[in-house]
Amino acid sequence: MKKRTILDEAQISRSLTRMSHEILERNKGTEGLVFLGVRTRGEFLADRLQQKVEEIDGVTIPTGTIDITAYRDDKVTDTEALEEAIDIDIPLDDRHVIIVDDVLYTGRTIRAAMDAILNHVRPSKISLAVLIDRGHRELPIRADYVGKNIPTAREEKINVYLEEHDNANEVVISE
Numbered sequence: 001m002k003k004r005t006i007l008d009e010a011q012i013s014r015s016l017t018r019m020s021h022e023i024l025e026r027n028k029g030t031e032g033l034v035f036l037g038v039r040t041r042g043e044f045l046a047d048r049l050q051q052k053v054e055e056i057d058g059v060t061i062p063t064g065t066i067d068i069t070a071y072r073d074d075k076v077t078d079t080e081a082l083e084e085a086i087d088i089d090i091p092l093d094d095r096h097v098i099i100v101d102d103v104l105y106t107g108r109t110i111r112a113a114m115d116a117i118l119n120h121v122r123p124s125k126i127s128l129a130v131l132i133d134r135g136h137r138e139l140p141i142r143a144d145y146v147g148k149n150i151p152t153a154r155e156e157k158i159n160v161y162l163e164e165h166d167n168a169n170e171v172v173i174s175e
């Protein structure tokens with residue numbers, strides 16, 4: 001199997017810095033914004049975006065996690081798991097929730113994340129930030145903030161490695 005690095009540590013960091021600037025520009029600041037990172041790696045990317053925004057603007061955007069396991073369209077799960085999918089210590093009603101994930105592919109994960117959010121609360125808006133958009137959507141979903149668009153073949157695989165989870169900072173494509 002052939003492997004190729006698409007983003008190294010510095011490139012990941014630069015992409016996240018640019019995305020932070022875009023988030024601040026398009027929203028005219030941080031008012032009402034909340035980051036929800038899709039577990040597992042979206043959680044760490046949301047934390048990194050939170051930190052970058054703090055460095056740029058001096059404001060800490062409330063940040064939590066979302067575990068979509070119970071909301072996958074190929075699974076039937078109990079009510080408790082559905083209730084516990086979101087972990088954040090502020091109410092999300094009337095907030096602008098920015099979902100954060102590492103890879104956007106078919107869009108099914110994000111569909112599940114939106115289900116999980118809307119099952120609980122009524123945000124004023126939901127946006128999506130992803131480090132990698134590799135195409136091949138199976139649902140009408142698009143990202144608002146993208147680190148890098150990578151055209152891929154279906155049989156290829158993108159792996160995102162993050163220090164907090166994988167002891168490395170790298171995005172790799174396997175052909």
Ligand SMILES: O=P(O)(O)OC[C@H]1O[C@H](OP(=O)(O)OP(=O)(O)O)[C@H](O)[C@@H]1O
Nearest residue numbers: 040101102103104105106107108109110
């Ligand atoms: O748009 P989709 O087709 O839903 O694909 C994107 C999702 O796939 C990956 O998760 P994966 O299920 O591979 O699990 P992982 O996060 O444990 O790698 C990735 O982290 C995204 O959440």
Ligand SMILES: O=c1cc[nH]c(=O)[nH]1
Nearest residue numbers: 103105156157158159
């Ligand atoms: O290539 C892929 C597809 C979905 N999710 C990933 O993390 N990589």
